[in-house]
Amino acid sequence: MKCAGDSVAERVVKQVLDGHVAARTPIWMMRQAGRYLPEYRAVREKAGDFLTLCYTPDHAVEVTLQPIRRFGFDAAILFSDILVVPHALGCDLTFEQGEGPRLSTTTNMSELNGLRTELDASKIDRVYEAITRIRAELPAETTLLGFCGAPWTLATYMIAGRGTPDQAPARLASLRDPAFFEALMDRLVEASASYLIGQFKAGVDAVQIFDSWSGVLDPEAFRAWSVRPIRRIVSAVRAEVPDARIIAFPKGATLSGLTELAQATGVNGVGLDWTADRRATRAQLGGRYALQGNLDPLALIAGGDALDRAIDTLMADFRGSAHIFNLGHGIRPETPIAHVEQMIRRLRG
Numbered sequence: 001m002k003c004a005g006d007s008v009a010e011r012v013v014k015q016v017l018d019g020h021v022a023a024r025t026p027i028w029m030m031r032q033a034g035r036y037l038p039e040y041r042a043v044r045e046k047a048g049d050f051l052t053l054c055y056t057p058d059h060a061v062e063v064t065l066q067p068i069r070r071f072g073f074d075a076a077i078l079f080s081d082i083l084v085v086p087h088a089l090g091c092d093l094t095f096e097q098g099e100g101p102r103l104s105t106t107t108n109m110s111e112l113n114g115l116r117t118e119l120d121a122s123k124i125d126r127v128y129e130a131i132t133r134i135r136a137e138l139p140a141e142t143t144l145l146g147f148c149g150a151p152w153t154l155a156t157y158m159i160a161g162r163g164t165p166d167q168a169p170a171r172l173a174s175l176r177d178p179a180f181f182e183a184l185m186d187r188l189v190e191a192s193a194s195y196l197i198g199q200f201k202a203g204v205d206a207v208q209i210f211d212s213w214s215g216v217l218d219p220e221a222f223r224a225w226s227v228r229p230i231r232r233i234v235s236a237v238r239a240e241v242p243d244a245r246i247i248a249f250p251k252g253a254t255l256s257g258l259t260e261l262a263q264a265t266g267v268n269g270v271g272l273d274w275t276a277d278r279r280a281t282r283a284q285l286g287g288r289y290a291l292q293g294n295l296d297p298l299a300l301i302a303g304g305d306a307l308d309r310a311i312d313t314l315m316a317d318f319r320g321s322a323h324i325f326n327l328g329h330g331i332r333p334e335t336p337i338a339h340v341e342q343m344i345r346r347l348r349g
């Protein structure tokens, strides 16, 4: 058996993505830099506005490093947002406190034609600068992750102009105006591939593609709008960065959807949300793909015995496999820091 983590200078998350089984399961958390941390809230207040935070390298570097300093996670994830891509294609974007994102809508071919075909370098170069600086400041053994939103998930926000519960506007657009929808996906595939290539060149070790809304798609639409665009991104990225390590997180995907996605795209790892059947997923995909996840973020809010039990069951289900510990979705702002500390003690012993 291949073993990871024998030397402290090795980036264990990266090794697990290469198929190694870690002696000590690596840990990171989706949204690990965020509002549950007082030091994040302080920087956020200073920056004033969320997008300013994302595009100011001093701030982005600082908040990316905060959870690493506090908890010593095995991976840092670039502090940014998936909606930076539509923004750098020319969509108006604002984040209202407590309301989530608001975007100018893109609902037809003429609105799409009004957007840029390439990412605005004056925005995106600041993200690349932050990456290079983060890598220079991170401990050598910490993996640096970049990311992007999957085209389907980005399209849901671009078409509706905001988050909606079931993404009806985007689903409807794909049915009513397939030519527009295909053209939108093409634009997002190209922009996302170039964005990820830029992130690798700036210094990330691996990337995660967030398809947060793939769970609202029927099997055929999942194949068309989740699997196919991700496959195109993976092959475009690997054409430039042959050893690019890529994790896909298709939230809400069924096991057959997850399997199809892993096989068709050739990603190195898949992220499981908290509803995934761990043993069935492991039986189907373990050994060929790294599995990442999948603690219920609510168990982390609950703490106490419920948290310990959830962690023990999860670790027993994944023991002996190429596993990266994570939550099944982002940590919520109301999560007590003491519970994150409890989680790390339980995992590290």
Ligand SMILES: Cc1c2[nH]c(c1CCC(=O)O)Cc1[nH]c(c(CCC(=O)O)c1C)Cc1[nH]c(c(CCC(=O)O)c1C)Cc1[nH]c(c(C)c1CCC(=O)O)C2
Residues within 6 Å of the ligand: 029, 030, 031, 032, 033, 034, 035, 044, 050, 077, 078, 079, 080, 081, 082, 083, 095, 097, 098, 099, 100, 101, 147, 163, 210, 212, 330
């Ligand atoms: C769908 C999505 C978005 N953004 C993201 C996704 C995919 C993951 C998921 O499913 O949650 C991804 C994301 N967003 C953020 C990161 C940073 C890295 C990390 O720590 O994980 C990452 C990887 C910071 C953020 N992105 C956002 C915040 C909160 C902004 C604030 O400080 O007010 C953070 C820390 C804002 C955001 N950004 C988005 C929404 C819907 C919201 C509002 C909801 C919310 O406030 O949590 C879009």
